[in-house]
Each structure stands twice: as C-alpha cells, then as structure tokens.
C-alpha cells in the first residue's frame with residue numbers, strides 16, 4: 001500500500017480503531033440486518049468530523065472500499081463491507097436545539113430517538129422515522145418519511161444545512177446559500193455525495209400527538225382500505241395515518257385470544273390541537289368495528305418508539321417498495337391477497353401517505369423526484385430465523401410483483417434491497433442526469449459507492 005498507514009491513521013484520530021484481531025471486532029462488524037455477514041479490515045468509530053476526514057483520506061489513499069454507518073439500519077447492509085473500511089458515526093450522536101430559532105443541529109450518527117428526545121424537551125419536532133433506533137443520517141439523505149410528512153414535509157424538506165466531508169477529505173457546508181448544488185443532491189441522493197457529520201433541521205411546535213394503532217378484522221380489510229383511500233385524500237394535513245397489515249403482538253390492549261392473529265391496521269398521528277384529535281380520528285374509527293386500539297394523546301417521541309419492540313436488532317430483513325399515485329382497485333386487490341399472508345409478527349406492510357406538504361415541493365427542487373406520488377408502500381419482511389429465509393423473501397417478492405402492475409416504476413430508495421440497483425435511474429427520474437453530473441463534481445472516483453449508487457458514469 002502506498003497510502004496512509006494504519007499507524008498514521010491511529011495518530012490522526014481520537015475515536016476507536018477496531019481491526020479483526022480486536023476483541024470488539026465481532027460486535028463492531030455486525031449490522032442490524034442479520035442476513036449481512038461481512039468482514040471489513042478496519043472499523044473507525046469516529047469521534048468528530050476530523051476523524052471522518054481521516055477515515056475518508058485513509059480509504060481513498062489506500063484504494064479501499066468505504067462503508068459509512070449512521071444508525072446502522074440499512075437493509076442492504078450498506079454500513080459494512082468486506083476488506084474495506086467502515087466509518088462508523090455511532091459515537092457522534094449529540095443534538096443541540098436552538099429553541100428561539102426553532103432549529104436543531106444533530107451529529108451524523110444520531111438516531112431519531114436521540115433527536116426526538118432532545119427536541120421534545122422544547123416542545124418541538126420535525127419529520128423523522130417511525131422507529132426510534134433508525135439513524136437520522138441514512139433516513140434523511142434518502143428523503144425521510146414519517147408520521148408528520150403530510151404536514152411538515154419529508155425530513156429533507158426540513159433540512160436547513162449539512163456539514164459534509166466529501167471524497168477529497170474536505171469538509172463543506174451545504175445549504176441554500178453555500179454549495180447549493182451539493183445541498184440539492186444531498187436531499188434525496190442518499191450517501192452518494194459524502195459523509196454528513198452534522199445536520200441542521202427546522203423544527204415545528206409539536207409536543208403531543210393524538211394517535212396510535214387501530215386493529216380491524218381481516219374481513220373488513222377491503223372496507224378499511226377503500227375508506228382510507230377516499231378519506232386521506234381530503235383529510236387535514238395535520239393528520240398522518242397509514243394503513244397496513246400486522247400480526248397482533250402479545251400486548252395488553254389486544255385481547256389475549258387474538259395474539260398472533262393477522263389484522264388490517266391504521267396507525268394515526270394527529271398533530272393538530274390535541275382536543276380535536278378524537279374528532280379527527282372518528283371517521284377512521286367508524287370505518288369498521290375496531291377490535292383493539294392504543295389510541296390517545298401521547299408525546300411525539302412515544303409514538304415514534306411505540307413499535308421499536310417489533311424490530312429488535314438481529315432479525316433477517318428483505319424489503320421491497322413502490323410509489324403509487326393512487327390506491328387503485330387493483331392495488332387493493334393485491335393487498336387483500338398478500339396482506340393477510342404476512343408471515344411474521346416482525347414484518348410490516350405499510351402504505352405511507354406522502355401528499356400535502358410533500359407535494360408542495362417541486363420535483364426538481366431537491367434530488368427526491370417522486371413529488372407527485374401520493375403513497376410510498378413498503379413490504380418489509382423481517383423474521384428471526386435464517387431457516388425461514390425462503391418463505392419470507394418469497395412473500396415479499398410475490399407481494400411486490402402483484403403490486404408492481406398498480407404502481408409507479410420507482411420506489412423510495414431507503415426501502416430498497418440490494419437487488420434493486422437497477423431501479424436507481426428510475427427513482428431519480430428527471431433529476432438523474434444532474435445527480436450524475438454532481439457525482440462527477442464531488443465524487444468522480446465513486447469512493448461513496450456502497451449505497452443505492454449513482455455512478456459517475458451515469
């Protein structure tokens with residue numbers, strides 16, 4: 001190797017360097033999706049932006065693969081690699097809130113749990129993931145769908161600026177006024193353009209939401225989905241509500257004799273005045289008899305961690321996804337066929353509404369192109385035992401194939417698996433060529449290629 005030696009790297013960084021001979025290696029090399037089993041030659045647990053710059057230099061100078069890890073939730077396992085280096089931001093999780101300006105600056109390895117905890121203390125919030133252990137890093141860079149998307153927009157629509165270590169090892173500020181082209185590309189372009197060491201978000205006054213999950217009988221699934229399609233199209237934007245299918249977990253609010261049964265669900269989050277929440281959710285309640293529910297006023301971070309128990313680390317994951325302009329009769333028929341076959345309690349079929357504020361941003365205003373899609377559907381296969389891999393991946397594939405006829409060609413990049421790289425161009429639509437040209441400007445050597453990759457070659 002002609003580049004930086006490991007000893008030189010050790011001298012440059014304050015964080016931990018973990019190599020295969022280290023006791024911590026086994027634990028450090030694993031990612032959230034247990035189907036991924038890779039062995040990097042070095043894991044750098046960065047302490048600050050300087051460490052990230054050193055890690056990027058080390059990878060580039062030595063011609064090594066570079067995996068970047070934030071919250072570690074990538075289903076394709078982009079946060080690790082064989083033989084190369086992992087820059088792990090998991091130790092960089094600080095969040096500073098400026099309550100007067102209604103902004104928060106969060107380090108690149110923070111999770112949504114870290115973020116929501118910090119902002120909730122000030123009665124402020126923004127759109128983030130529905131599971132608290134997901135990283136703000138990967139989720140934001142792909143777009144960011146959450147309960148408040150209809151009202152506040154995607155996570156990227158609330159991004160004010162980012163500190164980015166680019167492939168040359170320099171740190172740039174990207175915002176509407178500095179490196180505007182990089183800022184455009186970061187908002188939806190995933191990890192293709194650099195390592196974001198901190199994100200600045202705009203916040204909104206929101207301490208409590210009125211919401212939670214409602215469970216309906218499978219025999220009412222068609223009624224509920226048809227109702228939802230009509231209802232959400234004209235529901236106030238303060239209402240986030242998504243339907244799905246769920247195997248009932250053993251929770252006290254679900255009758256014990258129904259644990260393990262499959263239901264059609266609606267998970268609601270009313271972010272308007274709390275005393276109007278019951279009324280806002282009444283139409284959903286009235287759509288069909290509710291078998292079980294856990295609905296009421298609750299802190300926003302509580303709703304955003306309510307389902308954490310269903311998705312512990314160490315599950316096998318295989319996901320597919322699509323965007324849809326409409327929930328067509330054909331799509332509903334596909335859901336009625338495959339939703340009830342959801343194979344495990346951990347798995348999820350969710351149909352997220354992405355209209356309202358998301359639609360008010362032009363398709364070419366950020367890299368996230370699908371601004372006219374109204375729904376982002378995810379078929380998230382998650383299961384404990386590798387022995388069940390075949391059955392679970394088959395459910396995801398068959399469901400996706402049935403829905404594909406009723407969907408757009410593209411899908412949310414953060415919900416794709418590693419066999420979906422062929423859909424990248426479609427996902428970025430008319431923004432793809434600009435992304436390729438910016439990839440050539442900021443990362444011509446494709447150092448950041450372990451992601452849903454935008455190749456500099458186009």
Ligand SMILES: Cc1cc2nc3c(=O)[nH]c(=O)nc-3n(C[C@H](O)[C@H](O)[C@H](O)COP(=O)(O)OP(=O)(O)OC[C@H]3O[C@@H](n4cnc5c(N)ncnc54)[C@H](O)[C@@H]3O)c2cc1C
Nearest residue numbers: 070071072073074078108129130135137138139145191196
């Ligand atoms: C249980 C679960 C729940 C989810 N829920 C939602 C949801 O509600 N809404 C939603 O939109 N998505 C959701 N997702 C999808 C999620 O957005 C992606 O999995 C995302 O990649 C996770 O980001 P991470 O930082 O946790 O993952 P990581 O595996 O750490 O990162 C994935 C990739 O993102 C890039 N990346 C991460 N951090 C940085 C950074 N700081 N700088 C540069 N690049 C970075 C890198 O390319 C990295 O390889 C969920 C995923 C899971 C597994």
